[in-house]
Amino acid sequence: MSDSQTDTLKPLKTWSHLSKQRKRPSEYEVVSTNLHFHTNNPDKPFEVGRDAKMNDWYIKYRNNSPLKHQGWDAFRDPEQLIYRTYNILQEGQEAYVTGLLDQFSERGNDQMISKQWAQELNRLYAPTRYLYHALQMGASYLHQMSPASTISNLATYQAGDHLRWLTHTAYRTCELAKTWDGIGLGENERNHWENDAAWQGFRELAEKALITWDWAEATIVFDVILKPAVSAAVQKQLGLAGAENADTLLSLLNDAQLRDAERHQRQTKALIDFALTNTDNAPIIQAWVDKWQPLADKAINAYCAALTDLPDAAEEARAYAAAVRQSFGLK
Amino acid sequence: MYQIPRAEWYDLTRATNWTPSYVSEEELFPEEMSGARGIPMAVWETYDEPYKVTYPEYVEIQRQKDAGAYSVKAALERDAYVDRADPGWISTMMAHYGAIAVNEYAASVAEARMARFSKAPGNRNMAVFGTLDENRHGQIQLFFPHANVKRNRQWDWAHKAMHTNEWAAIAARAFFDDIMLCRDAIAVSIMLTFSFETGFTNMQFLGLAADASEAGDHTFASLISSVQTDEARHAQQGGPSLKILIANGHKEEAQKMVDISIWRAWKLFSVLTGPIMDYYTPLEHRSQSFKEFMVEWIITQFERQLVDLGLDAPWYWEDLTKDLDTTHHGMHLGVWYWRPTVWWNPAAGASPEDRQWLEEKYPGWNKTWGRCWDVITDNLNNDREDLTLPETLPYICNMSQLPIVGTPGDGWDVKDYTLEHNGRLYHFGSKADRWCFEQDPVRHQEHQSLIDRFLSGQIQPADLPGALAYMGLGPGEMGQDAHNYAWAAAFKKQAKVA
Ligand SMILES: [Fe+2]
Ligand SMILES: [Fe+2]
Numbered sequence: 001m002s003d004s005q006t007d008t009l010k011p012l013k014t015w016s017h018l019s020k021q022r023k024r025p026s027e028y029e030v031v032s033t034n035l036h037f038h039t040n041n042p043d044k045p046f047e048v049g050r051d052a053k054m055n056d057w058y059i060k061y062r063n064n065s066p067l068k069h070q071g072w073d074a075f076r077d078p079e080q081l082i083y084r085t086y087n088i089l090q091e092g093q094e095a096y097v098t099g100l101l102d103q104f105s106e107r108g109n110d111q112m113i114s115k116q117w118a119q120e121l122n123r124l125y126a127p128t129r130y131l132y133h134a135l136q137m138g139a140s141y142l143h144q145m146s147p148a149s150t151i152s153n154l155a156t157y158q159a160g161d162h163l164r165w166l167t168h169t170a171y172r173t174c175e176l177a178k179t180w181d182g183i184g185l186g187e188n189e190r191n192h193w194e195n196d197a198a199w200q201g202f203r204e205l206a207e208k209a210l211i212t213w214d215w216a217e218a219t220i221v222f223d224v225i226l227k228p229a230v231s232a233a234v235q236k237q238l239g240l241a242g243a244e245n246a247d248t249l250l251s252l253l254n255d256a257q258l259r260d261a262e263r264h265q266r267q268t269k270a271l272i273d274f275a276l277t278n279t280d281n282a283p284i285i286q287a288w289v290d291k292w293q294p295l296a297d298k299a300i301n302a303y304c305a306a307l308t309d310l311p312d313a314a315e316e317a318r319a320y321a322a323a324v325r326q327s328f329g330l331k
Numbered sequence: 332m333y334q335i336p337r338a339e340w341y342d343l344t345r346a347t348n349w350t351p352s353y354v355s356e357e358e359l360f361p362e363e364m365s366g367a368r369g370i371p372m373a374v375w376e377t378y379d380e381p382y383k384v385t386y387p388e389y390v391e392i393q394r395q396k397d398a399g400a401y402s403v404k405a406a407l408e409r410d411a412y413v414d415r416a417d418p419g420w421i422s423t424m425m426a427h428y429g430a431i432a433v434n435e436y437a438a439s440v441a442e443a444r445m446a447r448f449s450k451a452p453g454n455r456n457m458a459v460f461g462t463l464d465e466n467r468h469g470q471i472q473l474f475f476p477h478a479n480v481k482r483n484r485q486w487d488w489a490h491k492a493m494h495t496n497e498w499a500a501i502a503a504r505a506f507f508d509d510i511m512l513c514r515d516a517i518a519v520s521i522m523l524t525f526s527f528e529t530g531f532t533n534m535q536f537l538g539l540a541a542d543a544s545e546a547g548d549h550t551f552a553s554l555i556s557s558v559q560t561d562e563a564r565h566a567q568q569g570g571p572s573l574k575i576l577i578a579n580g581h582k583e584e585a586q587k588m589v590d591i592s593i594w595r596a597w598k599l600f601s602v603l604t605g606p607i608m609d610y611y612t613p614l615e616h617r618s619q620s621f622k623e624f625m626v627e628w629i630i631t632q633f634e635r636q637l638v639d640l641g642l643d644a645p646w647y648w649e650d651l652t653k654d655l656d657t658t659h660h661g662m663h664l665g666v667w668y669w670r671p672t673v674w675w676n677p678a679a680g681a682s683p684e685d686r687q688w689l690e691e692k693y694p695g696w697n698k699t700w701g702r703c704w705d706v707i708t709d710n711l712n713n714d715r716e717d718l719t720l721p722e723t724l725p726y727i728c729n730m731s732q733l734p735i736v737g738t739p740g741d742g743w744d745v746k747d748y749t750l751e752h753n754g755r756l757y758h759f760g761s762k763a764d765r766w767c768f769e770q771d772p773v774r775h776q777e778h779q780s781l782i783d784r785f786l787s788g789q790i791q792p793a794d795l796p797g798a799l800a801y802m803g804l805g806p807g808e809m810g811q812d813a814h815n816y817a818w819a820a821a822f823k824k825q826a827k828v829a
Contacts, residue, residue, distance in 0.1 A: 009484040009807035015477065016487050030477045031470035035436045037493040037504070038512065046513050047504035049777035053363060054513035083467040084401065087394035094387040101333055133347040133452075136459060140446035143462060149436065156439065156466050159446065160386070163459045167344055167386040171333055174340035190349055207353040 028080035034073050035149035039063070060213075062145050066284050067216035067275060072148035078270040079263060086157050090164065097168065097256055101175075104249040110179040117245040118180040124241075124306055125250065126176075126185055127193040128234060129169040134206035135230070136162035138222045145215035154267045161260040168253055198306035201299030202230070208295070216275075220288040223268040224328060229296040231261040232320035233303045237313040244309045265324055272328045289330050296321060337385055344385065345452040348376055364448040366515025370579045378451030378571045382564045389460055393467070396557050403553040404475060412548055413479055418813040419611040419678030420546050425485055426611075426675045427539065428476040429492035430503045430603055435558075436469025437493075441511035441519045445568065448516040451575075454568055461524075461565035468558050475554055484807040488674035495803035498781050499602065499666075499673055502732040505778070506599045510592045513774070517572050518588055525569025526592035530633040532562040535604055538624040542608065545616035573640050582641070587770060589637070590645040594763045597629070597651060598658075598731040605659025606666055609689070610680030611813070620692040622655045630655075647763040654761075656693055660700045661736030668707075669721045670810040671795075672802060677810055681708070682818035683825060699740035711819040722795055727780040728760035730767050735760040752776060 012019045017034050025033075038045040038058065045058040081089075110118075139159035146152040177185035193199050209226050212218040235254040242250030275281045297318060304314035325331065350372075351359045360367060367375065384392075413421065442461035449455050476489035492500045510522040536559035543552035576585040608621040619627075630652060634644050645651070667677045680689075681704045689696040710718040725734040726747065735758065737745025748759040752772055758780075759765040768775050781798075784790055790801045799809065 007806065009805050011481050011484055012487065013481060015480065015490045017490070027474065031473045034490070034494075035433055035469060037433065037437070038508070040494060046508040047501060047778070048509050048513050049773070049775045051777050052513050052774040057363070083393075083463065083470050084397045086463075087390045087397060090390040091394045094390055098333055098387065105334060129343065130347060130349055133455075137447050137455065140443040140455075140459065140462065143443040144440045144447065152440075153466065156443075156462055159443070159459050160463055163456060164386045166347070170343035171335065171340050173343055175335060186343060190346070194349055194352070203349075204353040207351045207359065211354050211358045 026080060028077070028082050031082055032077070032150050032153055036073075036147070036152070039072075039147055057213075058145075062147055062215050065147075065214050065216045067281050069147075069275060069278050069281070072146075072151060075148055075150045075271065075274045077150060077154060078266055081153070081157055086160070090160070093256065093259070094164075097253065100249060100252055100256070101171070105175070109247065109249045110176055113245060113247050115180065115183070117247060118176060118185075119183055120241075120245070120306075121176060121247075121250075122180075122183055122185050122188060123192050123196060124198060124238060124303075126169065126173045127189040127196075127199060129166045129173070129189065130193040131199075131202055131206060131230060131234065132162050132166040132169060134210060135222070135227060136166060138206075138209055138218065138226075141210070142215065142219055142222065145213075145218070147215065151271065154264075154271065158260075158264055158267075161257075161264070164260070165257050168257070172250075172253070198303050201295070201302035202234075205229070205292075205295045205299050216284075217288050219268075219271070220285060221292050223264065224272075224289060224325060224330065225292040225296045227261065227264060228321045228324040229300050229317070231258060231324075232317035233300045233313070235261065236320060237304055237307055237310060237317050241307045241309050241313070265327070269328050272330070276329070286330060289325065293325075332387060332391075337383070337388075341383060341385065345456055347452045347455070348372055348450070360448060360450055362515070364444065364515055365450055366448075366517035367450045368517065368576065368579075368581055368584070370450075370575060370581075372450050374575060374579065375450035375454075376452060378449075378453045378575060380453045380457045380567060380571060382457075382567045384457075384460060384564065389463075393463070393561075396560065397467070397471070400471060400554050400557045404478075404550045407550050408478070412550065413482065416546070416548065417613045418676060419613050419680065420548065420616075422675040422678055422810075422813050423539070423542075423607045423611045424476070424548075424551060425488065426499075426603060426607060426673075427535075428472055428486075428489035429674055430499065431535070432469060432472035432476070432489050433493040434503060434507045435465055435472060437465075437507060438511060438523065439463075439465035439469065441465075441514075441523050442565070444514075444519050445516040449520070450516075451571070454516070454520060454572070457565065457568050461568065464561040464565050467561065471554060471558070475550065484805075485674050485676070485810075488808070491803070492674055496781070497672070497674060497802040497804060498727070498732070501781060502602065503599060505732045506595045509774070510595065517576070520569040520572040521576075521585060521588045522592040523569075524566045525573060526589050527596050528562050528566035529569070529636060530593070530629045531596045531600060532559060532566070533628045533632075534600060534624050536562065538608065538619070538628070539604070541618040542612045542616055545618055546613065547616075570640065573642070577641050586642050586645075589642060590647070591767050591770060593629075593633075593645055594647060594651070594767060595731065597654075598728075598733060598760070598764070600625075601654075601659040602662040602666065602733050606663035606677065606680075609659065609692070610663050610667075610685070611678040614680075614682075614685055614688055617688070621659055622692065625655050647766075650761070650763060656695075657699075657738045658736065660693070660696070661738065662733065664700060664703055665725060665734045665736060667812070668719065669725065670812065671720070671799060672804065673810040674804065674808055675810055676813040678813035679704070679707075679816075679818050682821050685818070699738050699742075703739050708819045708822050711816050712823050716816075724782060724785060724795070724798060726758060727782045728764050729757040729778070729780050729783075730759055730764035730775070732780055733760065 014025050018025045042063045044050050045055055136159050139155040142155035143152045173186050205226055209221040212221050235258050239251035239254035300317045301314050304317055307313045439462045442458045442465055445458035446455050476486055479486040536555040540552045540556040573585050605621045670677050707719050728735050748765045750757045750765050790797050
């Protein structure tokens with residue numbers, strides 16, 4: 001053996017896999033990068049026999065995705081979010097929301113709205129817990145299927161955010177029912193979600209998104225198509241309708257959630273930019289957008305048609321969604 | 332926290348099942364991923380998680396926990412405990428981080444499996460917190476050892492180990508991939524959270540935390556006990572699944588899942604936690620023996636939980652109880668002898684005082700294991716270190732991926748439990764390992780142990796250096812005796828005095 005081979009390996013300043021990069025790694029990089037050991041062997045992800053069926057799921061829907069990149073592990077979250085900072089961030093955001101809820105409960109927000117608006121909330125707001133839960137399930141899928149830990153982690157915290165939104169809805173549904181007893185709050189949501197024309201577009205898109213198994217296509221469907229449509233129609237336009245109907249709390253609550261949604265959009269933009277460093281990916285992504293966008297427009301139109309106080313709601317919502325797509329460099 | 336008491340609105344957060352119509356229920360929840368086992372959606376809606384937490388509570392509590400653990404680390408950083416810690420304790424930390432940190436992160440994938448695919452809405456919500464918890468455990472257990480990479484190349488393995496074909500890494504992946512990454516949502520809730528996390532994480536995180544406090548390693552103690560508070564919460568996801576399976580005629584399958592997971596966990600712990608607790612941790616800091624911890628947390632407490640749920644103790648319970656006296660001693664001897672093949676420096680833990688303690692905790696140790704250590708000690712004291720180092724590889728079990736061990740001495744009882752399946756001969760370290768294979772041969776049949784790979788020519792050159800290269804171990808990473816044989820020299824001194 002030559003001397004160089006027997007030389008003891010020198011200690012490094014960081015993990016060996018990061019030591020080749022010139023920049024000193026951040027805390028984010030130290031704890032987030034290259035953690036999916038099951039991407040190492042593309043033909044057999046897991047340390048079980050090859051015939052164990054889960055191998056096939058990951059080979060088909062992750063490793064053999066049409067979206068290709070030399071090294072997904074090089075992706076970095078522009079927000080550099082880690083667990084520690086996520087909780088600091090969201091504890092603060094929840095303190096703000098708790099303050100809102102307290103203030104508006106003291107001011108008698110729910111007593112000041114009309115019965116008609118309470119009924120609208122029952123139909124157009126309370127069922128969001130199903131929609132937000134579908135987003136939560138979708139993010140949980142992306143977490144387990146993404147080809148790099150830094151991509152999975154986007155979905156980890158996003159799943160938490162969607163559960164946050166669902167929690168706001170559940171709480172408000174309960175609170176509203178205390179003032180507006182007997183109109184079906186806390187009871188009719190599933191029926192509205194399954195049958196009301198306003199929801200069918202979103203339900204169709206959500207159900208189909210949830211069975212999109214290819215990780216990359218699912219990312220596009222959730223983060224480029226469905227979530228911006230939800231933000232545009234349900235968070236933004238419904239919030240505006242709330243303001244029209246003396247329900248300031250709703251519009252402020254939805255604005256608070258939009259801060260999460262906008263963070264998700266910044267992360268999605270970075271992921272798409274990263275994917276597009278392989279130019280072969282551009283037509284693949286655009287084809288997925290073209291395939292799914294009509295369903296989102298249909299969902300927006302159906303939902304916004306129910307917002308009778310806002311005649312321009314659908315148009316504005318579609319424009320918002322289009323602007324988000326444009327910011328991603330997509331048509 | 333919000334004003335209205337949680338109990339009034341909590342149920343709404345988990346009233347989230349609906350009847351799909353644009354896709355079918357079978358498409359939305361594929362059996363392969365969901366594992367509903369024919370039990371209707373409405374029954375899964377009765378799933379009631381015993382530990383309830385909501386989003387605003389979660390982020391507040393977890394922010395506080397992190398503040399605690401990270402501030403202990405920051406406050407003690409300058410103290411540089413690592414530089415004065417006993418080398419045996421350093422090995423404990425290295426083995427722990429390498430085997431655990433990245434697998435904790437992988438557990439977030441298993442949690443996400445439940446969060447997406449469980450038909451029980453309460454399970455889906457709790458698993459979102461579980462996903463976040465395991466994200467935390469991966470991150471914090473990478474951040475802490477990363478502070479030490481400047482000290483020694485072995486610390487790199489906190490991140491690197493799971494990416495390699497080092498044998499202990501293969502064994503750890505083989506266990507965790509089987510019970511958590513390659514299972515449907517309901518099986519994950521039973522095999523990972525109920526079976527593994529309820530019993531075994533207590534061993535690793537509370538048992539080891541007790542030793543860490545004794546050893547004065549307050550950073551590590553506060554870290555792992557903080558991790559365990561999360562485990563204690565999300566481990567409770569499996570109980571309600573078990574109740575539903577049992578009430579709906581699936582007791583036998585539920586029992587089987589529990590039995591497989593417990594056995595495989597036990598084997599991994601016999602090579603990881605057993606040597607750590609009974610040999611690496613300096614004698615004066617050992618709070619209890621490995622066997623005592625196992626009896627307390629697994630044999631007694633876990634069995635009680637099984638019975639409470641209407642399950643039985645696993646069929647091999649007597650074998651396991653007996654093996655508590657032997658298996659990990661054999662594993663330890665193997666790890667120490669094959670020390671160049673691990674990423675930490677195994678402490679022999681065989682000084683005169685150590686051996687007295689071992690004999691006390693495990694009567695008969697001197698007559699059995701002690702005899703092997705006598706030979707090793709003599710060789711070392713006669714300048715024949717070469718005779719204490721390996722030239723070949725040991726026989727490895729096709730289930731646990733660990734060496735097949737027995738008890739040395741007069742009753743030398745090593746036994747290879749074989750099975751011929753589809754024309755291939757498989758080797759197992761115990762009846763229960765073979766039984767695990769037989770429950771689902773398709774899942775395991777193609778897998779090749781390190782020895783299978785060696786014999787089939789995948790490891791080149793086909794000798795120990797070739798194997799070390801295959802395992803990713805370079806000089807400065809390969810293990811050596813933690814105390815540079817000082818423990819053996821102690822016998823020489825003893826002899827001189829006499
Ligand atoms: Fe964990
Ligand atoms: Fe866990």
